[in-house]
Amino acid sequence: MGILLPLSVFVLGILVVGLLIRRITRDEQVNARLETEKEVVSHELEIAHDIQMGILKNEKEKKQAQGNGDIELQTLLVPMREVGGDLFDFHREGNELWFIIGDVSGKGVPAAMFMSAAVNLFRAAGVRANSPKEIMEEMNAVLSEDNPSMTFVTAFVGCLRIPSGELIYCNAGHCAPLIRNGQTTREIVMEPNIPLGFDGRYSFVEQGCMLGEGETLVLYTDGVTEARNSAHKMLGMKRWAEIVATQEDLYGAIQAFMDKAEPTDDITLMTIRKKSPVQPVTLRVPCRADQWPVLRKEIHTFGLCNGMDKKGLKKLEVAAEEAIVNILHYSQASEVGGLGIHLIRQIVDELHYERKENKNILRMVKSFNR
Amino acid sequence: MKINIIPNEKETRVCLIGELDTTVTTNQVEELNQVLALADKALEIDCEELEYISSAGLRFFMQLKRESEAKGGAIRITHLNEDVNDIFRMSGFHNLFTIE
Numbered sequence: 001m002g003i004l005l006p007l008s009v010f011v012l013g014i015l016v017v018g019l020l021i022r023r024i025t026r027d028e029q030v031n032a033r034l035e036t037e038k039e040v041v042s043h044e045l046e047i048a049h050d051i052q053m054g055i056l057k058n059e060k061e062k063k064q065a066q067g068n069g070d071i072e073l074q075t076l077l078v079p080m081r082e083v084g085g086d087l088f089d090f091h092r093e094g095n096e097l098w099f100i101i102g103d104v105s106g107k108g109v110p111a112a113m114f115m116s117a118a119v120n121l122f123r124a125a126g127v128r129a130n131s132p133k134e135i136m137e138e139m140n141a142v143l144s145e146d147n148p149s150m151t152f153v154t155a156f157v158g159c160l161r162i163p164s165g166e167l168i169y170c171n172a173g174h175c176a177p178l179i180r181n182g183q184t185t186r187e188i189v190m191e192p193n194i195p196l197g198f199d200g201r202y203s204f205v206e207q208g209c210m211l212g213e214g215e216t217l218v219l220y221t222d223g224v225t226e227a228r229n230s231a232h233k234m235l236g237m238k239r240w241a242e243i244v245a246t247q248e249d250l251y252g253a254i255q256a257f258m259d260k261a262e263p264t265d266d267i268t269l270m271t272i273r274k275k276s277p278v279q280p281v282t283l284r285v286p287c288r289a290d291q292w293p294v295l296r297k298e299i300h301t302f303g304l305c306n307g308m309d310k311k312g313l314k315k316l317e318v319a320a321e322e323a324i325v326n327i328l329h330y331s332q333a334s335e336v337g338g339l340g341i342h343l344i345r346q347i348v349d350e351l352h353y354e355r356k357e358n359k360n361i362l363r364m365v366k367s368f369n370r
Numbered sequence: 371m372k373i374n375i376i377p378n379e380k381e382t383r384v385c386l387i388g389e390l391d392t393t394v395t396t397n398q399v400e401e402l403n404q405v406l407a408l409a410d411k412a413l414e415i416d417c418e419e420l421e422y423i424s425s426a427g428l429r430f431f432m433q434l435k436r437e438s439e440a441k442g443g444a445i446r447i448t449h450l451n452e453d454v455n456d457i458f459r460m461s462g463f464h465n466l467f468t469i470e
Contacts, residue, residue: 292392314422314453321424325392339461340425346460 045082045109052083052112055119057090065092070162070276073097076251076269084266085111086221087153089119091126095162098126100135101219101270102155102174105195114151118143118196122157130297132157132170133206136196140172144200152197156219160272163279165211166305170204172196175225178244179209180216185245208304216273218244223265227254230261292324308368316366319347323362373401381412387419390427402430409437411444418449423457435466446470 056077057065066073075088085104090097100122104111118139125138135157143153156177158169169188173195178185191205211217220240227235235257247253250269283298285291299320303313322340345351350365371388384405388394395402415434431447438445446468450458458464 289392289396311453311456315456317422318424318457321391321426325424325426339428343425343457343460 042082048109048112049079049082052079052116053077055116056088065090065097067092067162070274071097071160072271072273072275074269074271076267078251078263078267080223080263080266081108083109083112085115085153086223086266086268087115087119088219088268088270089122090270091123097160097162097272098132098135098158099160099219099270099272100155100157101177101221101268102153102196103221103223103266103268105152107265110149110151114143114153118153118155131206132159132168133204136170136172136193136204137202140196140202140204141200143197147197150197152195154195158217160211160217160274161301162274162276164281164305165213165215165274165278166208166281166301167211167217168206168208168301168304170206172204175220175222177220178218178241179211180218180244181212181214183245185218185241187241206304208301209307210278210305211272211274213274213277216271218250219270219272221266221268223263223267224254224269226265227258227267228261228264229257229259287327289325289328292321295320295324306368312366312368315347319344319364319366323364327360327362371398371401373405375404375408381414382408383414383416384408385416385419389422390420390430391422391424392426395426395430406434406437409434409443410441413438413443413445415445415447416449417447417451417454420451420454423454425461428457428461428463431463431467 057075062073062075065071073090075090077084077086077088079086085106087102087104088100090099092098100119102115102118104114104118121139121142122135125135129135129138136155139153139155153172154174155172156169156174157172158167160167170193171190172193176187176190178187188209189207191207193204194202225235225237225240229235235254239257243250243253243257250271251267254267281298281302283295285294296317299317300313302308303316308316322344326340326344344364348364348366350363352361352363352365354361371386371390371394374383374385374387376383376385413434415431435445437443448470450469455469458467458469
C-alpha cells in the first residue's frame with residue numbers, strides 16, 4: 001500500500017520537485033550576480049581606501065616637516081572599515097608647523113567623502129590664513145554650505161612656532177589634546193566652540209599655550225578613548241592619560257587594551273615633540289608704521305600663549321603701539337607723543353630710555369601673573 | 371575699522387566698528403574726515419563695537435571735539451567697552467567728553 005501512490009500525487013510530486021529545481025537554479029544565478037556586485041563594491045572600496053590613504057601625508061612629507069630635527073612628528077590613522085572619517089594633515093612653513101586633526105560624524109563612505117573635502121579645505125585655507133582661527137572659519141563657512149545631511153566635523157587646528165614653543169590653536173568640538181612632560185600629562189584648556197558644518201558664520205575663539213623642550217603634544221580622535229575591549233569596557237580618558245604619561249608605543253598600548261576586540265571606530269594619533277630648547281621671542285622690524293601690525297601680532301601671540309589675561313594684553317598692545325609711534329615721530333615732539341608716553345607709563349611697570357652707541361634704546365617691563 | 375553713519379534729524383549716530391589705531395588714522399583718513407565733516411551736528415559716537423583704541427585714536431576724538439566746539443555741534447560717547455574705557459580714563463579723556 002505504502003508504495004502505490006495515486007497518480008495525481010505522483011504528478012504533483014514531480015511538479016514540486018521541478019519547481020524546486022528551477023527555484024534553486026534562479027537563486028544560484030541571483031547569488032552569483034550578488035557575489036559579482038559584492039566583489040565590485042569591495043574592489044571599489046579597496047581603491048577608495050588607497051585614495052584616502054594617498055590623501056594623507058606620507059613618510060617623506062613627515063620627514064620634511066621635521067626639518068633639522070627640532071621636532072619629532074608621528075602620525076597614524078587606522079580606519080575601522082576600508083574608508084573612514086578621521087583625518088589629519090600638516091605643513092611646515094619655516095619655523096612654524098601647522099596641523100589639523102579631525103573626526104567626521106558617521107562612518108564609511110559618506111564620512112570619507114566629507115573627510116577628503118575637509119583635508120583639501122585645510123590645505124587651501126592654509127595658503128591664505130594667518131591664524132588657526134582664520135583657517136577654522138574658512139573651513140566652517142564652506143562645510144556649512146549645502147550640508148543637507150548635517151554631517152559635521154570636530155577638529156583641532158594648531159600652529160606651533162617651533163623655536164619659542166608658542167602653540168596657537170583653535171578647537172571645534174574636538175577632544176582635548178594632552179601634553180606629555182616626562183611621566184606626567186596635562187590637558188589643554190579648551191573653549192567650547194561648535195563643530196564645523198553647522199553654522200557658517202560662527203566666530204571661533206583662538207587660544208594659546210606653551211610647548212616646552214622635550215614636551216610632546218598628543219592629538220587623537222575619540223576612537224582612542226572610546227576603544228572597547230572584549231568585555232565591552234571602554235578605555236576612557238583616565239586610562240588614556242596614564243598611557244600617554246607612561247608608554248612610548250601609544251597604538252601598541254591601545255591594542256593591548258582592546259585585546260583582539262573588533263574596533264568600533266577609526267583610530268587616529270598625531271604626536272608632536274619639541275626637541276629644541278625654548279628660545280625667547282625676538283622680532284626685528286624696519287622702523288616703519290606699517291610694521292606695527294606685525295609687532296602687534298607678536299605681542300598678542302606671546303600674551304595668549306603665556307596665559308596673560310585679555311585685559312592686560314590689550315593694554316600691553318596699546319603700550320607697544322605708543323612706543324613704536326613715538327620712535328617714528330621722535331623728531332616731532334608733538335602733543336600726541338606726550339599723550340602716548342603718558343599712556344605707556346600708566347600701563348607698564350618700568351620704562352627706561354637710553355642712548356647708547358648711536359642707538360635709541362627704549363625698554364619697557366611689564367610683569368603679569370599666569 | 372568700519373564706520374556706519376546713521377543720519378537722524380535730532381542726533382546723527384556714528385558707529386565705530388573695530389579698532390582705532392595708528393594704522394587706521396593713517397590709512398583711513400577720508401572715512402574719518404567724513405565724521406569730522408558732521409561736527410556741526412549733534413552726534414552720538416556709538417562705541418559698542420569699538421574694540422581697541424590708542425593715542426592715535428584719542429587724537430581723532432580730540433579733533434572731533436575741537437571741530438564740534440567751533441561749529442556749535444554736540445558730542446556724546448556711548449557704549450564704551452571696558453578696555454577702551456580704561457584708555458579714556460588713563461589719558462584723562464574721561465573729563466573732556468560726555469560719556470554715557
